[in-house]
Each structure stands twice: as C-alpha cells, then as structure tokens.
Amino acid sequence: MTYLRDKKKWENTLVVLTGDHGQAFYEHGFASHASAIFNEVMKVPLIVRAPGVEPGAESRLAQHVDIAPSILGLLGLPIHPSFQGVDLLxxxxxxxxxxxxxxxxxxxxxxxxxxxxxxxxxxxRQQEHLLFDLTSDPEERMNLADREPGLVKDLALRLNAWRKLQIDYYADPAIQAREYPPILRD
Known part of the structure; x- marks a missing residue:
C-alpha cells in the first residue's frame, strides 16, 4: 500500500482481502479448518477497498462466488449471466x-x-441431517432436524438439486469447455 501511495496510484486501486476457510478450536469436538461446515470453519472475512466505496460493514449472506461479480460491478463491467454469484455492492x-x-x-x-x-x-458418513436456526443458535448447538421434518425435506431437496447440477457439470469436460458452472435459480 505504501508503494501505491508513493506512486499516487492508491486512490485508483481496488483491494480485495478474504480467506478460504475459518478455524475450528473444538467448538464441535475437533480442531481443523476443512473437516466440517460449521460456522467457525465457513465464516470468513471479505474486505473490499475501492474508489468511491464508503467504509462500512455488512453481515449479509455471501459466498466466494460473489467476489468476481462484485469486482466486475465495481469496474463498471457487465457480469456474465451464468455467474453463480451476485454483485454484493x-x-x-x-x-x-x-x-x-x-x-x-x-x-x-x-x-x-x-x-x-x-x-x-x-x-x-453418518447418514444424518443436522438443522440449525442460525438466528437463535449461531453456535449451532441445537439440532432441530427431528422437530422440523418439513423444513429438513425442503432444504434437502434444494441441496440435492444443487449437488446434482454441480456433479453433472463437473463430470462432463465437453460441457465445461463451453459453459460456466450452472446456477440453481430459487
């Protein structure tokens, strides 16, 4: 950053900082950074510094697939319609x-x-569903799967549809050569 400031380029520079995983410290019985999809492993920072963007913080749902569309949006470039992510800004x-x-x-x-x-x-591996209310239980301690079978079914159908699209896409190199990964529209 010092170099960019010294060269008078900082004001026109876009910086994106993120991580690919968090870290578990025995919140759910293990210490690791890739062995589960609990919040302590899945939540990562996304910091964007760009010309014309006011400093602030947001806690909305975001994914790594949102980074490219967000950068293109900042640059005023069109976002390919088959991108899986959205322009967060x-x-x-x-x-x-x-x-x-x-x-x-x-x-x-x-x-x-x-x-x-x-x-x-x-x-x-366990052949089981775990369901958490992230609003009332952000630490994911109370499995509600047995209490909410309808919600489990709805979310499992959505999850399985997404998995099928991804698996079908990545199983066929010919499709990969001509198309971006598929989008599951809600």
Whole structure:
C-alpha cells in the first residue's frame, strides 16, 4: 500500500482481502479448518477497498462466488449471466437467497445449505441431517432436524438439486469447455 501511495496510484486501486476457510478450536469436538461446515470453519472475512466505496460493514449472506461479480460491478463491467454469484455492492440483500457449502476431506463428507436463517448439513458418513436456526443458535448447538421434518425435506431437496447440477457439470469436460458452472435459480 505504501508503494501505491508513493506512486499516487492508491486512490485508483481496488483491494480485495478474504480467506478460504475459518478455524475450528473444538467448538464441535475437533480442531481443523476443512473437516466440517460449521460456522467457525465457513465464516470468513471479505474486505473490499475501492474508489468511491464508503467504509462500512455488512453481515449479509455471501459466498466466494460473489467476489468476481462484485469486482466486475465495481469496474463498471457487465457480469456474465451464468455467474453463480451476485454483485454484493450493487444488489439488494435477498433474504430467500441460498448459500451452498461442501466439506470433502478424508475426515468429512458434508454438504450444506443456508437459507432464510436456517442451515441444513447433510453428513454423508453418518447418514444424518443436522438443522440449525442460525438466528437463535449461531453456535449451532441445537439440532432441530427431528422437530422440523418439513423444513429438513425442503432444504434437502434444494441441496440435492444443487449437488446434482454441480456433479453433472463437473463430470462432463465437453460441457465445461463451453459453459460456466450452472446456477440453481430459487
């Protein structure tokens, strides 16, 4: 940053800082950074500094797939219609937006969806669903799956539809050569 300031380029510079994972410190019985999709592992900072953008903070649902559309929006460039993400700086927050996540390591096979304040995790190894109300239980301590079977079913259907689209896309190199990854429209 000093170099950019010294060269009088700082005012026209776009800086994006993020991480690819958080870190678990035994909140859910393990210390790791990729073996589950609990909040302590999935939540990461996204810091954007750009000309004309006022400093501030937001806690809305965002994903890494939102970074490219947001940068293009800041640059005034069109966003490809098949991008999976949204321009976070020029699009209103959508309370019905879904975010999807995966943890696939030697220790974990989990898939998840966050939607309308709830997170559903499907643990493939345990063959079980975990459902959390992120508003009242942000630390994800109380599994509501048995109490909310309708919500589990709805979120599981959405999660499975997203997984199928992704798996079909990545299984066919011919499709990859001509198309961006698919978007699941709610």
């Amino acid at each position: 020029h699009t209103a927050a959508d309370p019905k937006r879904s975010a999807y996540m995966v943890a696939q390591t030697p220790d974990a096979h989990q898939y998840g969806i966050v939607r309308s304040g709830f997170k559903l995790i499907y643990d493939e």
